[in-house]
Amino acid sequence: MKEALTGTQLQAVLNQALAYTDKGKVAAYIPELAKEDPGQLGVSVCFPDGTMLSAGNVDVRFTLQSISKIFSLIIALCQNGQKHVFERVGKEPTGDPFNSIIKLETIKSHKPLNPMINAGAIAVAGMIQGENIDDRLNRVLDMLRKMTGNPAICVNEAVYCSEKSTADRNRALAWFLKDSGILTTDVEETLDLYFRYCSIEVSVKDIAHMGMVLAADGIDVQTGERFFPEEVARICKTFMVTCGMYNASGEFAIDVGIPAKSGVAGGIMACVPHRMGIGVFGPSLDEKGNSVAGIKLLALLSKEWKLGIF
Ligand code: GLU
Numbered sequence: 001m002k003e004a005l006t007g008t009q010l011q012a013v014l015n016q017a018l019a020y021t022d023k024g025k026v027a028a029y030i031p032e033l034a035k036e037d038p039g040q041l042g043v044s045v046c047f048p049d050g051t052m053l054s055a056g057n058v059d060v061r062f063t064l065q066s067i068s069k070i071f072s073l074i075i076a077l078c079q080n081g082q083k084h085v086f087e088r089v090g091k092e093p094t095g096d097p098f099n100s101i102i103k104l105e106t107i108k109s110h111k112p113l114n115p116m117i118n119a120g121a122i123a124v125a126g127m128i129q130g131e132n133i134d135d136r137l138n139r140v141l142d143m144l145r146k147m148t149g150n151p152a153i154c155v156n157e158a159v160y161c162s163e164k165s166t167a168d169r170n171r172a173l174a175w176f177l178k179d180s181g182i183l184t185t186d187v188e189e190t191l192d193l194y195f196r197y198c199s200i201e202v203s204v205k206d207i208a209h210m211g212m213v214l215a216a217d218g219i220d221v222q223t224g225e226r227f228f229p230e231e232v233a234r235i236c237k238t239f240m241v242t243c244g245m246y247n248a249s250g251e252f253a254i255d256v257g258i259p260a261k262s263g264v265a266g267g268i269m270a271c272v273p274h275r276m277g278i279g280v281f282g283p284s285l286d287e288k289g290n291s292v293a294g295i296k297l298l299a300l301l302s303k304e305w306k307l308g309i310f
Helices: 007-018 031-035 065-088 102-106 118-125 133-148 157-164 168-179 187-198 204-215 230-243 246-255 292-305
Strands: 042-046 052-056 260-262 267-272 276-281
Touching: 007 042, 007 052, 007 292, 031 157, 042 204, 052 204, 065 118, 065 133, 065 187, 065 204, 065 230, 065 260, 065 267, 102 168, 118 168, 118 187, 133 187, 133 204, 157 187, 168 187, 204 230, 204 267, 204 276, 230 246, 230 267, 246 292, 267 292, 276 292
Parallel strands: none
Antiparallel strands: 042 052, 042 276, 260 267, 267 276
């Protein structure tokens, strides 16, 4: 077994991956995200004993985007149970881009294929219960604040407004879901909640903590506090493997082999069961929407420290 990872080694891996930041492009379809400097790269690794190693742009704040789909799914499963959730959203990878509409029409049930694509996550947002939209947002925010020990986590209003004013594709998905009876809540309100989940602002340290909780099957190893059931953690980690890296999930499973979820702001949350949570931020994306340098960094780490689960 290779010796434990050190900060110097993590910095060396980051330096190697930095060369890939100019291989992609920042997401521009949400205008606020287009302002990011594509040359940034940061990583944090959180271990079960609570220690953390970090390198690169570790204090930059960015929005969760699709990484939030894991946490809205957790709340939806806890509130409604598996039967209710999976009657409305499937468990299969799509092979299509994250915002694709095509299978909503061609599949007989009209059910989104999984909760990691936009259509599935919008359906999941419709399942989150609460007294009003703020309460429904806070179900996710409160859990994230507790999981990370960071009470300052909140929504980035500029990104939220930017997405809300340009989200015609997501509106089309939501109205389609409403028409087929999958979405039964108010469409604009559900979208509003979905945009706010996507606009929750974090750092790589925060998502490394979140990854560690998933790696520990839903608990904070330090305090023993349970945030969600082990079964829910198992479902989420399985989705991370099969659908977490968009329609590049198969390739990522072979090349890196770690459960991970990416977002179009450039974040990747990864978890190595019982060993570590990893947070990466690199806003320069490949054509599938994944951080180019972030994937490279995770591939190097996985290979050198034998982190792959297969
Ligand atoms: N808010 C983004 C959208 O709905 C999330 C996409 C992503 O990160 O994959 O398009």
